[in-house]
Amino acid sequence: MRLNLGLKTLSIFTALLLVAACETAPTETGDSSGGGATTQTSGSGSTTTVVTETKTTTVQPGSQEDLVLNVGDRVFFGFDKYDLSDEAQATLQRQAAWLKANPTVTLLIEGNCDERGTREYNLALGERRATAVKNYLVTLGVSADRLSTISYGKERPVALGHNEAAWAQNRRSVSVVN
Amino acid sequence: MIGSVQKIRTLLAGLVLAIALASVARAELVIDITQGNIEPMPIAVTDFYADNEATAKIGKQMADVIRADLERSGLFVPIDPRAYLQQPKDLQVTPVFANWRKIAAQALSTGLVRALGDGQINVQFRLWDVFAEQYLTGIQFTTPPSNWRLTAHLIADAIYKRLTGEDGYFSTRVVYVSESGPADRRIKRLAIMDQDGENHQFLTSGNELVLTPRYSPTQQVLTYLSYFNNKPRVYLYNLDTGQQEILGEFPGMTFAPRFSPSGNQVVMSMAQDGNSEIYLMDLRTREMKRLTNHPGIDTAPSFSPDGTQITFESDRGGRQQIYIMDADGSNVRRISFGSGNYGTPVWSPRGDLIAFTKLTGGKFSIGVMRTDGSQERILTEGFHNEGPTWAPNGRVLMFFRQIPGKNDGRSDKVSLWSIDLTGYNEREVITPGDGSDPAWSPPYNLNR
Numbered sequence: 001m002r003l004n005l006g007l008k009t010l011s012i013f014t015a016l017l018l019v020a021a022c023e024t025a026p027t028e029t030g031d032s033s034g035g036g037a038t039t040q041t042s043g044s045g046s047t048t049t050v051v052t053e054t055k056t057t058t059v060q061p062g063s064q065e066d067l068v069l070n071v072g073d074r075v076f077f078g079f080d081k082y083d084l085s086d087e088a089q090a091t092l093q094r095q096a097a098w099l100k101a102n103p104t105v106t107l108l109i110e111g112n113c114d115e116r117g118t119r120e121y122n123l124a125l126g127e128r129r130a131t132a133v134k135n136y137l138v139t140l141g142v143s144a145d146r147l148s149t150i151s152y153g154k155e156r157p158v159a160l161g162h163n164e165a166a167w168a169q170n171r172r173s174v175s176v177v178n
Numbered sequence: 179m180i181g182s183v184q185k186i187r188t189l190l191a192g193l194v195l196a197i198a199l200a201s202v203a204r205a206e207l208v209i210d211i212t213q214g215n216i217e218p219m220p221i222a223v224t225d226f227y228a229d230n231e232a233t234a235k236i237g238k239q240m241a242d243v244i245r246a247d248l249e250r251s252g253l254f255v256p257i258d259p260r261a262y263l264q265q266p267k268d269l270q271v272t273p274v275f276a277n278w279r280k281i282a283a284q285a286l287s288t289g290l291v292r293a294l295g296d297g298q299i300n301v302q303f304r305l306w307d308v309f310a311e312q313y314l315t316g317i318q319f320t321t322p323p324s325n326w327r328l329t330a331h332l333i334a335d336a337i338y339k340r341l342t343g344e345d346g347y348f349s350t351r352v353v354y355v356s357e358s359g360p361a362d363r364r365i366k367r368l369a370i371m372d373q374d375g376e377n378h379q380f381l382t383s384g385n386e387l388v389l390t391p392r393y394s395p396t397q398q399v400l401t402y403l404s405y406f407n408n409k410p411r412v413y414l415y416n417l418d419t420g421q422q423e424i425l426g427e428f429p430g431m432t433f434a435p436r437f438s439p440s441g442n443q444v445v446m447s448m449a450q451d452g453n454s455e456i457y458l459m460d461l462r463t464r465e466m467k468r469l470t471n472h473p474g475i476d477t478a479p480s481f482s483p484d485g486t487q488i489t490f491e492s493d494r495g496g497r498q499q500i501y502i503m504d505a506d507g508s509n510v511r512r513i514s515f516g517s518g519n520y521g522t523p524v525w526s527p528r529g530d531l532i533a534f535t536k537l538t539g540g541k542f543s544i545g546v547m548r549t550d551g552s553q554e555r556i557l558t559e560g561f562h563n564e565g566p567t568w569a570p571n572g573r574v575l576m577f578f579r580q581i582p583g584k585n586d587g588r589s590d591k592v593s594l595w596s597i598d599l600t601g602y603n604e605r606e607v608i609t610p611g612d613g614s615d616p617a618w619s620p621p622y623n624l625n626r
Contacts, residue, residue: 082452115580118521118535118564119389119615120434121491121498123403123410124447124454124475127431131452150408151431151449155387160361160587162561 062102064177071098075133077171080117082128084136092133095175096140106178109133111151114167119153126151133173148178207285207307207314209253209342218255219341221248222283222308225259226291226301227266233299236323237266237291240301240330244287246374247334247348251574252603253341257283278308285314287337291326299323303333305340315340327376332622347569348373349622352576353391353400354594356380357612361587366614368402368415373569373618375608381415382422390434390565391415393619396441400617401425403433412446426464432457434477438505439485445469447477456490458505469507480524480532481505482549489513489523489532489549500534502549513551522565525549528572531599535564535577544577546599557601565614570621573599576607578614 059066067073072095075088084092099105111130113122130149138144159166209219223245226237241259248254263277269288278286289303302318317336319329328349335346356369368381368388382388382404391402398417403410412425412432425432428448435446442461447454456470456479470476474494481488489502495512498519503510514520518538525532526546536543536556543559544566562580569575576596583589594607594616607616 115562116537116540117519118478118491118498118537120447120478121475121493121521123389123431123433124449124477127449127454128452128475135452149452150410152387153389155364155366155389157362157587161585162582162590163585166585 062105062177066102067095067098067175067177071095073176074172074174076168077129077173079114079167079171080125081171082125082132084132088133089136092136093140096137096142099137099142099146106146106148107137108176108178109147109149110156110174110176111149112156112170112172112174113154114170115154115157115162116167117154122153123151126153129171129173133175207310207341216253218253219284220257220282221254221285221287221337222257222262222278222281223248223259223287224262224264224266224269224289226289226303227270228290229292232323233291233293236299236326237289240289240291240326240333241287243327243330243374244334244337247331248337250374250605251338252598252605253338257281272313273306273308275306275308275311278306283308285337285341287333289333293323294320297322299326301326301329301333303336305337327372328622331372331374332624335622344573345571345621347571347574347618347621350570351377351393351619352567352594352607352616353381353393353619354578354609354613354616355388355391356609357592357614358384361590368400369609369613370417371609378610381417381420390615392436392617394437394441395439395620396437399441401435401437401444401446403435412444425459426466428466434479436480438481439483445479445481445488447479456488456507467507469503470510471507478522482525483527483529487525489525491521491523498537500532500547500551513549514547514554515551516554524566524568526572527568527570531572533566533568533575535566544575544597546575555601557597557599558595558604563595565616567616567618569596569618575599576616576618578616580614 059069072091075091109130111126113126130151134147134149137147157170159169223241225241228234228237245256249256261281264274273286286306286308291299291301294300298320300320304316305314307314315336321329331349334348338346350373351370352373353370356367357364359365365384366388367384368391370381371378387405389403391400393400400415402413404413410431410433412435414423414425430448430450432446432448435444437444444459446457448457453473454475454477455468456476457466457468459466472494474492476490476492479488479490486505487502488505491498492501498521499512500514500520500523501510501512518536520534520536522535523532531546532549533546536545541559542562542564543556544563545554545556547554561582563577566575566577574596576594579593579595581591592612592614594609594613596607597604
């Protein structure tokens, strides 16, 4: 459990770098980062450099790092929504292809919410989001046996601000290599 | 946990009882707590007169606890003991009421604590109406000295009951989730304390995420959600043994548990294929019965005190709203129709009201409505208020409030608050760290 958490934190951090570089406006991450290392993400230029370096050195195929850097481990949702945007579907299509290329890998799909909901409702909503991702991967040919889900509701934010930019990053599902 | 308190049925010596019975015209020294923002009643709570140094210390501490309980209720103003014109020693017979009228005390509490030969203490308490010069009520306990604090709370309960007509709640406890660490690596532990924050104790280590503890109405047992082994499931926690037990092995997440009024069932949500439905588990057979059947989110169930109905929240109508169904899942009807989202409905122990969390205009409020959805009243509103729990007398609510900090995940403040049903007397409940998800215990049971 403790070891898992450590790995997860690392992967989330790495993922944040990628998100900052590819998808999210830099102003958002500056606002929402937890201080320390993640403050790097406020400058997207330097972030890209970091990502490129990591990519060319240590990535093991089929690893979480591989998923994060070369595929994208997460998709984002609208407020109180669990439908998959075109962008989310594109990410999951890459995940499906990656799972075919790495047939021994199994994934835990973590559903998360922003803080603007009650605790119980968010647990249910996180489960809906994780299941929406799982179901879409299954329609793309991934065996359901390789996919499990968990909801963290609003308990595991990655962006720590109290604003829409932070909430948008927290309404997410994250695919984690078991 | 707390040892049992022996209640002696003979409340007071015959002399005092005789005086009480002799007063034919009963004083109407009563606080009407159905009105908001009432003028609190001035009350004098004297130290318990004692026969030695050890009991004198207990006698003073007990009076301090009673004064603090009454003050916190918002219904009383305890008068500073330094103003008292008559000493505890001289109060062991009928008080000189003129001395108490001079300092504007309307009610007067007197008492005695003495050491018994067997190591126990005997505590006697009497309550007087100063202006009518009448004895109002009395009670006595024989108990180990270590029970002095509980004894004081029970006496505060007796004062509250005699002067408001409602049951006191000072001898209750509160279970909640203690929080620490930054928001993205939050550590959450079950913790329990007296309603005034004393006797605080952590129940879980913080290795697993735990949420939404609820008290059994009949036993020293909690039900809660734990992420043990990274599988979110409903558990039981036995407060007498410390034992934790998973409530059934199910393929999907079980969450949002709450006991039925009999304590023999737990109503909860279970998610399967992404859909959350409400189920009822019989704790003796461990059988699960499905109560709802709808693709919407159905969660946060709470029984009516008579056990015949269940209120819950659902987004089946497009937004999160409050519904009621019969306890077998039939006769589902929506009761909330206001703008915004409604969640966490909790049925009042008196049966007449449902407390809820409301999300509207970017704010989170705590409110109450009648069980037909009418007469909605918002008690408190702000950035984030959530998760009401009722005091067992149905007059006070506790909830948690998040006050946002500097967007760094470290400067937010999450804490417990209490508020009267009237919307007045809002106060922070002091806990060692941050706290959320409070749940009030049932009344203290003298007979257990």
